[in-house]
Amino acid sequence: MTAPTALGTERADLLETLRTHRAFLRFTVRGLTDEQATRRTTASQLTLAGLVKHVACTEATWADFAVRGAEAFAATTPEVWAQEWVLQPGETLASVLASYEEVAARTDELVRTIDLDLSHPLPEAPWFEPGAVRSARRTFLHLVAETAQHAGHADILRESLDGQKTMG
Template identity: 45%
Template structure:
């Protein structure tokens, strides 16, 4: 069925497949948008479709660094990067953000493929105010579940933003991106099919 993850073979395949599906539906929110539209704050929020894609790629990449125990940047530097990762700068395009997200997705697949046990401990970085002080470690499994949750939350945000930009909604966007024929139950999105 359209919009669903294919049957999975095991836990690892399931976790990576559901994460990939959430990435895909988040990226669909940008389908057909210009760079200017991807930068629009179309609601009272400061969130943008392009900024959400850039943010989620940055967050996923950061979690991979945590899994691999890459030394953390100084807190002040991390906060500045976190803030800039929520918006496309004037010299960035939505295609840049999508390409970066694809790079991060490939890195995730590679890193997870190299880990034999999804129960492997992922030590909680110390001195980061948004991480719990009473937890010593997560597991790789927990990190993947967290990434699915984080991506799904932001995919929902992007759906709302997109609908406010031009009326585009998830299933018609998916139909357009995948080349579905028009049918009684779905009309693929086109710029001309949106209200003005």
């Protein structure tokens, strides 16, 4: 159990859990070259660098949603979403990890300061129930799930690449 802090147990737990799963993801790509991080190692299109980039982009968008609501998703077209999974010219594993650190710092600051009950309607999309609303709290819980899920994917990709295991 997390000890209560000046932030309160709930915020401290959210921060600790986000940090834990981010660390799993970052640990999975330790020591890799850009070539290794962009290599497909399974039947899927996923790569380790692509997963890190996608998680960073997803976290940035959802953190923005916690503040601004559905307009945070306005720029997320299918083309933009597809680019989240692939390093673009000039991008490296190091650059997406640095971007991820910046995104994480912003999210952590929001977890420390935002009203966790602040809620916004979700944008219209086939995967959201019509009229659904999400609080900042639930948004951060979604980020925990998203990060943990993709850290697990990354573990499989890394093990397929060179036998290294992150989570066991």
